[in-house]
Amino acid sequence: MKILLLVVGKTTESYFSEAIKEYSERLKHYITFDMEVIPDLKNMKNLSFDQQKEKEADQIFKFLQSGDYLVLLDERGKEYSSVQFAAYIERKTHVVPKRLVFIVGGPYGFSSRVYKAANEKISLSKMTFSHQMIRMIFVEQLYRAMTILNNEPYHHE
Numbered sequence: 226m227k228i229l230l231l232v233v234g235k236t237t238e239s240y241f242s243e244a245i246k247e248y249s250e251r252l253k254h255y256i257t258f259d260m261e262v263i264p265d266l267k268n269m270k271n272l273s274f275d276q277q278k279e280k281e282a283d284q285i286f287k288f289l290q291s292g293d294y295l296v297l298l299d300e301r302g303k304e305y306s307s308v309q310f311a312a313y314i315e316r317k318t319h320v321v322p323k324r325l326v327f328i329v330g331g332p333y334g335f336s337s338r339v340y341k342a343a344n345e346k347i348s349l350s351k352m353t354f355s356h357q358m359i360r361m362i363f364v365e366q367l368y369r370a371m372t373i374l375n376n377e378p379y380h381h382e
């Protein structure tokens with residue numbers, strides 16, 4: 226199984242991209258992991274939030290392949306502890322044949338089309354983070370999960 230993190234818009238702040246790069250590198254030791262960035266769309270200023278989300282949805286669907294298992298990162302999704310998330314990833318390795326795709330929405334979230342297409346929603350907290358910050362939190366949690374599954378002394382209960 227390959228894990229893909231699909232994000233809307235490039236990471237603009239270097240302090241986020243450096244951390245994302247660091248954890249993405251560390252992840253290579255355990256799994257096949259990639260982060261794909263949907264490029265920022267042009268001329269969005271004149272569009273309503275809903276119109277922007279529809280345009281982002283068009284781009285999201287272009288990246289998807291048949292057989293992808295889609296998990297939206299969403300503050301209203303199901304919450305896991307880090308240990309539970311590690312077990313979740315372990316379970317998915319047995320049942321997802323190709324790509325486990327986690328998606329971070331744009332600044333205004335996802336369109337209803339994307340919600341309908343998704344298999345699940347996972348929340349990383351009840352609080353809302355910026356679409357830039359959540360990608361960094363996710364890669365650290367995925368790395369933490371891999372260290373838990375490999376009994377490495379990174380996570381402490």
Ligand SMILES: C[S@@+](CC[C@H](N)C(=O)[O-])C[C@H]1O[C@@H](n2cnc3c(N)ncnc32)[C@H](O)[C@@H]1O
Pocket residue numbers: 297298299300301328329330331332333334335347348349350351352353354355356359
């Ligand atoms: C600024 S948030 C948008 C939230 C906004 N309430 C909405 O849905 O319109 C941008 C994206 O970051 C991600 N995100 C933010 N907080 C999150 C959380 N606590 N757990 C999981 N994903 C989160 C989601 O993918 C969300 O679509």
